[in-house]
Amino acid sequence: MWTVVDSPVGELRLVEHEGDLTAIEFSPFAEPDAPGSGPARGPRDDEHPVLVRAREQLAAYFAGDLTEFDLPLAPRGTPWQQSVWEQLRAIGYGETSSYGQVAARLGRTNAASRAVGLANGRNPIPIVIPCHRVVGADGTLTGYAGGLERKQVLLRLEQRGLF
Template sequence: MWTETESPIGPLRLVERDGALSAIEFSPYREEACPTQERQDDHPLLLETARQLAAYFAGERRDFDLPLAPVGSDFQQRVWAQLQEIGFGETASYGQVALRLGMTNAASRAVGLANGRNPIPVVIPCHRVIGANGTLTGYAGGLERKQLLLSLEQHSLF
């Protein structure tokens, strides 16, 4: 099932599979990513996902409590799990994520590729990964969205 919700970073398509959130897609949506299931705006998990996202964007929520089912390789799954350890308002470099995975800094490129394939952005906070020199680097949703998400978190800290 899938639905769409509005957000400060544009419309988001939320996709559920087997009782878990499997994707959040940025608009404009890729045709090849179009869910094969029917749209269901009243699906309980999709409603809860939209509710938690709205609270996050309003500065009222820092963490998400949703069942997740991102599809990816074992390495991608490890990277995505590590991204969830980066706290609200914090950032880490690709190299730091590699080191936390028990790899050398040389694996930062592989971490970057896995980061870019994260199917559940915002909830799995790939926007919190930055370049080693502190600069914003690529983001599947575009650098403008990444900057907005990081700014939102910085301004929500007390």
């Protein structure tokens, strides 16, 4: 099941499978069941309970009223990707971490920064799993699957929410 919501970073498609949020996709979207568009998404359902909760929590996040999501998540990925995504969830609202710092928290050397970046780029549930909070070693904004402009909007939104 899936639905589409408006947000300050454009339309987002929220995808649910077996009661868990499995994806948040930035527009423009691939056709829901087109080859290469990821797992089958099934029909649109604007009233599915998980999608309603996700929509409500995203609205609260974008309003600056929510700093931590409480949703059932089931991102699909390799064990390495899963470990990186778990570390992303530990980066607090309004904070940033470098790729090297994420690698170090995983017990890897700074050389694993590139592997962290690749896993970060494959995060299927951006915003909720906050891959936008990972920046370059010097604090610069680097790569974001949704585009650097969206990353900047999300980071600014969180900075405003701290004051």
